Amino acid sequence: NALAFTERTESIRKIGSFVPVTEELLEDVSAVEGYLSSRLQTMVKLAVSDQMIGGSGTAPNLTGILNKTGINSFAYGSFGGGLKRIGQIYEAITEIRKDSFLEPDAIIMHPEDWYQVVTEVADTSGTSGAGFTQTTPLFVGAGQFGGGVGQTLWGLPVVLSTETASGTAIVGVFGGGQAIHIVARQGMEVAMSDSHDDLFVKDTIVLKATVRMGMPIYRASAFCKITGL
Numbered sequence: 001n002a003l004a005f006t007e008r009t010e011s012i013r014k015i016g017s018f019v020p021v022t023e024e025l026l027e028d029v030s031a032v033e034g035y036l037s038s039r040l041q042t043m044v045k046l047a048v049s050d051q052m053i054g055g056s057g058t059a060p061n062l063t064g065i066l067n068k069t070g071i072n073s074f075a076y077g078s079f080g081g082g083l084k085r086i087g088q089i090y091e092a093i094t095e096i097r098k099d100s101f102l103e104p105d106a107i108i109m110h111p112e113d114w115y116q117v118v119t120e121v122a123d124t125s126g127t128s129g130a131g132f133t134q135t136t137p138l139f140v141g142a143g144q145f146g147g148g149v150g151q152t153l154w155g156l157p158v159v160l161s162t163e164t165a166s167g168t169a170i171v172g173v174f175g176g177g178q179a180i181h182i183v184a185r186q187g188m189e190v191a192m193s194d195s196h197d198d199l200f201v202k203d204t205i206v207l208k209a210t211v212r213m214g215m216p217i218y219r220a221s222a223f224c225k226i227t228g229l
Contacts, residue, residue: 013213014212015211017044018207018208018209019207022204026205033207037190040208053163063215065170066225068217068220069220072095072223072225073227074092074095085113086154088226089117089169092224093171096222096224102178104172107156107157109160110160114151118149122138168227168229170223171224180215180218180219180223183216191207192208
């Protein structure tokens with residue numbers, strides 16, 4: 001076998017968050033530094049997730065999956081299958097299989113869209129003399145009502161995320177480094193300083209957390225977005 005390589009460039013971006021805090025608060029409340037450090041790291045992780053999904057690609061933003069040229073796309077409003085939303089998702093899975101020769105491993109979906117999937121019903125012909133219309137759940141089986149609904153669809157885990165807008169879902173090959181890869185130039189770093197502007201005379205410390213990373217997408221056809229769910 002032979003591999004042919006084409007040179008591409010992917011920008012490395014710094015993503016961070018900061019918060020000012022007085023020296024008195026740091027001195028008087030023993031747990032505040034650990035609390036703020038934890039919150040800053042959480043906010044950076046949320047920002048990273050948002051960038052990975054919807055980053056515009058314009059500096060200082062990463063190019064998120066939804067804005068990557070070449071990914072597959074379906075508009076649910078044009079779907080003509082009888083299985084409604086779950087049918088559209090399976091069409092996206094099929095599209096990835098035939099275009100990228102890879103097997104999708106996850107679905108990212110907004111919680112509101114997952115609710116629509118779980119409660120979706122199919123109308124059937126009525127059986128009563130009055131024309132009663134029966135409805136049958138498309139996704140939830142009769143034995144599943146006693147517990148939590150399994151967060152899988154067509155054998156793939158469903159990751160609920162508010163980083164995707166309501167009405168938009170992503171099916172893709174996220175793991176294994178076959179289609180997408182995170183390049184970390186700098187892991188999570190937390191620092192503090194009073195050396196900015198007039199912070200020193202105001203007895204104020206700034207805590208900041210940062211990461212430096214890039215996210216090359218090698219095979220755009222391994223991802224499919226569905227809009228209008």
